[in-house]
Amino acid sequence: MAGLLIAAAGAAATIAPERAAAQTLGDTLARAYANSGLLEQNRALLRAADEDVAQAVAALRPVISWSTQVTRQFGERRSAQTFNQVQSFASTDLSVGVDLEWLLYDFGRSQLQVDAAKETVLATRERLVAIEQQVLLRAVRAFMAVRRESENVALRENNVRLITRELRAAEDRFEVGEVTRTDVSLAEARLAGARANLALAQGNLAQAQEEFRAAVGTRPGALAEPGPVPQTVSSVEQARRMAMRNHPEMREAQRQVTAAELRVAVARAAMKPSVTLGGRLSVNEDLENRDYTHSGQVSLGVGGPIYRGGQLSALLRQAQANRDAARANLLVVSDRLAQQAGDAWAQLQVARAAREASLRQIRAAEVAFEGVREEARLGARTTLDVLNAEQELLDARATLISASADEYIAAYSLLSAIGLMTADHLDLSVPRYDPSEYYNLVKSAPAVNSAQGRALDRVLESIGQD
Structure with a gap:
């Protein structure tokens, strides 16, 4: 895209010293990876899913708790033993105890919950990779948008300069009677339109810079050439196969199916009995009389549900429905990823063809413009002919700018569609999470x-x- 900038002589001196410090596409992707709040959010969600595994593991371990209680009793009593005399009484008792409860056997329900939690963690990791792809692809689009709009601004600025010169030439020729006032008015109208298009291009550049800041976390400076278009795949069939095998959303859906099947097994095991071990050590002391009792107990219990109003059956049916939904989602994701891979492949081919056509169009438009301008000097062409030829050349150059940017975006979109738009695959210079x-x-x-x-x-x- 270096040859696309129609730079003026004064602009060249300004750009030259900035090239050494220009921000590359790799730098942009690394900044987006490091600064993304969306990635931080989903990393926190992954850590929350990790804690589900810890909680499920804890259910397999004994639960030890302690309790203490101080009881103050007071009142009056009268009985035959006190010869019907009213007597006051008061006592203060302290009770301290340690309790143990340990699930020994529950037909594998607790272990199945651990396994389901682990599958959920793996699915959440794949979701994090999918988010990473979205963040990096957005950064690529933002980078290319800023470069495209910057080049469009330069192109429009140069167009204003050229039409200004054409207007001056038309005014000079009008003064000597070679052209009419109509030719001057046409040049003035084209100049006004060129200035309007320049203002529009500058507005588009400002919007692209804001999107860059949102996507990358910093405002864009001087952006370097993006380098060669990344290598992808050689056919649409290969793209679809890689999407089915590598895309994180596909692997996430597969993990979700496994987790859902494990939850069905958990719901079935909940209908079966469980074996628990219990124990208690306690100390009871009368603080006033210093009487105390030390005691302990151990118990082994077996129990299970008989009737819970249909709750357990409903939970089983719900788990089965969720499993069926996860299986259906796997098919939906598979079809969607195959379509995305096919679309991305087609968009890349279209972008490449458009760029090649634009290059040929520019070569022809340059020859035509030079010829029409020379013929106008000899009086064989009008000012309108020159302006039309110049507009065709401008349109061809603008088309090439967009087509080149679209080719990069399409190539990285294809990498994302096949699951390779990651910091590891792109070898970004950034600490990996x-x-x-x-x-x-x-x-x-x-x-x-x-x-x-x-x-x-x-x-x-x-x-x-x-």
Whole structure:
């Protein structure tokens, strides 16, 4: 796209020193990856899903709790033993106890819940990758939009200069009687239109810069050439196959089906009995008389539901319906991704063809413009002919600018459609977010005062969590 800028002589000196510090497309993608609030939001959602695994694991462990109670009793009593005399009484009792409850066996229900939570974590990780693709693709579009609109502004500015010169030439020729006032008016009208188009291009550039700031997190400076168009795939069939195999939304849907099937098994296991172990150690002391009792108990219980008003059956049917919905969603996602891959492939081919056609159109329009302008100098062409030829050349150059930008966007859109629009595949120079780091810290449900719990605290502090 370097040859597309119709730069004036004064602009060249301004652009030259900025090239060394120009922001590349890779820099833009790295900034978008590092600054995205959407990615931060979904990373937090992933950490929340990781905690579901820890909570499910905790259900397999014993629950130990303590309790304490101070009871003050007071009153009056009269009985035959007190010879019908009214006597006051008062006592203060302290009770301290430790309770244990441990689920020993529940036909695999708790373990199935752990497995379902793990599948949900894996699905959420794939959702995070899909969000990453969206963030990076938006940054590519913003980058190319700023470059396209910048080149359009330069093109329109140059057009204003050229038409201004044509107007002056028409006025000079009018003074010597070579053309009529109509030719001058035509040039004036074209100049007014060129200035209006320049204002529109400047407005479009301002909008593109705002979108860039929203997509990347910083305002655009001087943007470098985007480099070669990225390699994608060689056929639409290959694009569809890779989308089915690599796209994170496909893998997310597959994980959701597995998780839904596990929840059906959980609902079935909930109808079966469970075996629990219980225990209690307690101390009861009369604080006034210093009498105390130390006691303990151990219990083994087996129990299960008999009738809950149809709740368990409803939960099973609900889990089965959700499983069927997840399976149907897998088919929907598969069809949608195949269509997206096909559309992206077609858009890339169209963009490439449009760019090639625009290059040929520019070459022909340049020859035609030079010829018409020379013929106008000799009196064989009118001012309107020159302006029309110049407009055709301007339109051809503007078309090439858009077609070149569209080719880059289409190529990266195809990468996104086949699941390769990621920081890893693009090899961005940015620290990668590791979704397994937090999971590995919480998957075993660490206690707060354990070594792993303290490591988790440090991780939370580093990401700004309380």
